Structures are given as structure tokens and as C-alpha cells.
Amino acid sequence: MNKNIAFIGAGSMAEAIISGVVKAEILNKEQIIVTNKNNRERVEQLQQKYDIRSIMDKEKVAHETDIIILATKPYDLQKAVESIKPYIRPNHLLISVIAGVSTDYISNLFGGNTPVVRTMPNTSASIGYSATAISAGKYATNEHLEQAETLFNTIGTTTIVDENDMHTVTGISGSGPAYIYYLVEAMEKAAVEAGLDQEVARTLVTQTVVGAGEMLQHSGESASTLRDKITSPAGTTAAGIEALDQHHFEETIRQCVKSARDRSIELGENE
Ligand SMILES: NC(=O)C1=CN([C@@H]2O[C@H](COP(=O)(O)OP(=O)(O)OC[C@H]3O[C@@H](n4cnc5c(N)ncnc54)[C@H](OP(=O)(O)O)[C@@H]3O)[C@@H](O)[C@H]2O)C=CC1
Numbered sequence: 276m277n278k279n280i281a282f283i284g285a286g287s288m289a290e291a292i293i294s295g296v297v298k299a300e301i302l303n304k305e306q307i308i309v310t311n312k313n314n315r316e317r318v319e320q321l322q323q324k325y326d327i328r329s330i331m332d333k334e335k336v337a338h339e340t341d342i343i344i345l346a347t348k349p350y351d352l353q354k355a356v357e358s359i360k361p362y363i364r365p366n367h368l369l370i371s372v373i374a375g376v377s378t379d380y381i382s383n384l385f386g387g388n389t390p391v392v393r394t395m396p397n398t399s400a401s402i403g404y405s406a407t408a409i410s411a412g413k414y415a416t417n418e419h420l421e422q423a424e425t426l427f428n429t430i431g432t433t434t435i436v437d438e439n440d441m442h443t444v445t446g447i448s449g450s451g452p453a454y455i456y457y458l459v460e461a462m463e464k465a466a467v468e469a470g471l472d473q474e475v476a477r478t479l480v481t482q483t484v485v486g487a488g489e490m491l492q493h494s495g496e497s498a499s500t501l502r503d504k505i506t507s508p509a510g511t512t513a514a515g516i517e518a519l520d521q522h523h524f525e526e527t528i529r530q531c532v533k534s535a536r537d538r539s540i541e542l543g544e545n546e
């Protein structure tokens with residue numbers, strides 16, 4: 276890509292994207308700039324770790340870049356925009372990774388027809404495995420959307436969605452890796468309580484999750500078919516699944532996704 280990119284916000288999500296983009300080698304490292312509010316130590320840490328540039332002066336950040344990725348928490352967005360708004364050019368593209376916040380709101384904050392593309396990646400971006408959803412705001416052209424797709428395709432898959440679906444997407448794939456990690460924590464705890472060594476538990480559970488993920492990706496079979504193949508009649512898996520059902524597993528997941536989605540809506544309502 277012949278575009279310079281700046282990250283406004285240098286937290287977990289910015290780092291996951293930077294890590295993935297650097298590994299993908301689609302940009303020279305000096306084309307990537309990171310900045311935050313005032314935590315110079317953090318941006319210098321990222322600068323050293325990924326051999327990218329850190330710049331605290333927002334005028335210089337804007338001057339040196341074509342694409343600006345907004346990666347603050349939703350409640351910090353307004354101040355972040357204020358700090359860079361005076362230096363935004365008409366040909367800048369803004370890409371938001373921020374949960375809940377609409378492209379219209381961001382365009383309005385910038386006070387005009389600023390093109391905004393909204394994305395919802397996840398932290399697996401750091402190893403090229405993000406499931407990123409993308410929506411174009413009303414001032415973003417097809418070219419802007421393609422630029423965002425090109426960038427996010429380097430850190431995983433991209434799926435274009437209607438912006439109205441972004442809250443659900445956030446509850447599914449934005450937060451999703453955390454649900455899987457929570458499941459892993461629970462399985463490890465159960466294994467240790469049943470007498471397995473912690474390291475043995477970790478190795479077995481991790482490989483089980485990785486293997487299941489690879490099967491979902493590569494076997495061409497649905498989750499339900501794959502599950503059936505493990506579930507012998509009156510066997511161990513059937514007993515385990517029955518316990519999950521008795522403890523309302525499906526309803527628990529439904530509530531989990533709904534709560535995350537509702538929270539995304541709330542974050543947007545503070546607009
Ligand atoms: N973490 C995740 O898995 C995902 C997160 N997201 C979204 O990404 C966004 C960032 O999340 P995450 O990385 O976890 O958050 P973090 O808290 O880890 O990072 C937020 C960053 O924003 C910076 N910041 C705060 N205020 C300003 C400002 N005025 N100007 C410039 N930078 C500022 C902070 O800098 P400082 O330290 O100086 O305050 C910090 O570097 C959120 O909106 C979240 O919804 C989306 C998908 C997944």
C-alpha cells in the first residue's frame with residue numbers, strides 16, 4: 276500500500292493491528308505511525324517493538340498520513356478528534372475500530388463530509404486471524420471501502436456488513452475471542468480440579484481448541500456435523516453435552532451475545 280497510516284490510540288487493539296500489518300509486510304514500517312493522548316512511554320514501546328514511528332504532535336501525525344485509524348475507547352473519542360481535527364485534509368480517510376459509535380457521529384465530530392469507514396476487528400489481528408466486519412459511512416466512497424478492505428485483509432478476513440448490524444457483530448466477533456478464552460479458563464480449571472497437572476491441562480485444552488478451530492475452517496463440515504462425529508450414543512460426549520443443556524448452555528450464550536450487543540448500543544447512545 277502506498278498510504279501512510281496513523282493510529283490514534285495505542286492500546287491493545289491498535290497493537291494487535293500493528294503487529295498483524297507489520298508481519299504482513301504490506302507497508303514499510305516507517306509508513307506506520309502511532310500516537311496517543313500523553314503516554315509517551317507506551318508509544319515509544321510500540322515504536323521499538325515494531326520498528327514503526329511514534330509522533331505525539333497531532334499536526335505532524337495528520338500531515339504525514341493518508342489514513343487515520345481511530346482506536347481510542349468510545350468515551351475518549353471526542354477529545355481525540357478535537358486534538359487532530361484542525362489538521363485533517365479533505366483527502367484523509369478515517370477508519371474507526373471503536374465499538375458502538377456510528378460513522379455519522381464521527382463525521383459530525385469532524386464537522387463535515389469527512390469519509391469514515393467503521394470496522395470491528397478482533398485481537399487475533401496480531402497473528403493475521405482477525406474476523407473483521409466493515410461498513411462504509413455515507414461520505415465514504417467505494418475506493419475508501421476498498422482501502423479499508425485491503426488493509427484489514429492483511430490481518431485476517433473481512434466481511435462487509437450493514438452498519439446497523441455492527442452492534443451484533445461486536446457482540447459476536449469483536450468480543451468473541453474473550454468468550455473462547457473464558458471457556459478455555461473454565462476447562463483448565465475443571466481439569467485441574469479433577470486432578471490434572473496445570474501444564475498438562477493447558478496443553479490439552481489449547482490443542483483441543485486449536486484443532487476444533489482448524490476443523491471448522493478446513494473440514495468443510497458444519498459445527499453440528501463435527502459435533503455429531505464426536506458424540507457416540509450413550510458415550511462420554513453425550514453425557515457432557517447433556518450437562519451443558521441442563522445448565523442452559525445455549526441460553527447462556529444467547530444472553531452473552533445479547534448483553535454485549537446491548538452494551539455496544541449503549542456506547543453509541545452516548546454520542
Ligand atoms: N480490545 C479489543 O479486543 C477490541 C477493541 N475494539 C475497540 O478498540 C478501541 C480501543 O480499545 P483498546 O485498544 O482495547 O483500548 P485501550 O484502553 O487498550 O487503548 C486506548 C488507547 O486510546 C488512547 N487515548 C485515550 N484518549 C486519547 C486521546 N485523547 N488522544 C489519543 N489517544 C487517546 C489511550 O492512550 P493514553 O494511554 O495516552 O490514554 C490508549 O492508548 C475501543 O473503542 C474498542 O471498542 C474493537 C475491537 C476489539
Ligand SMILES: O=C(O)[C@@H]1CCC=N1
Nearest residue numbers: 373374445449450451
Ligand atoms: O470490550 C469492548 O468494549 C471491546 C469491543 C469489542 C472487544 N472489546
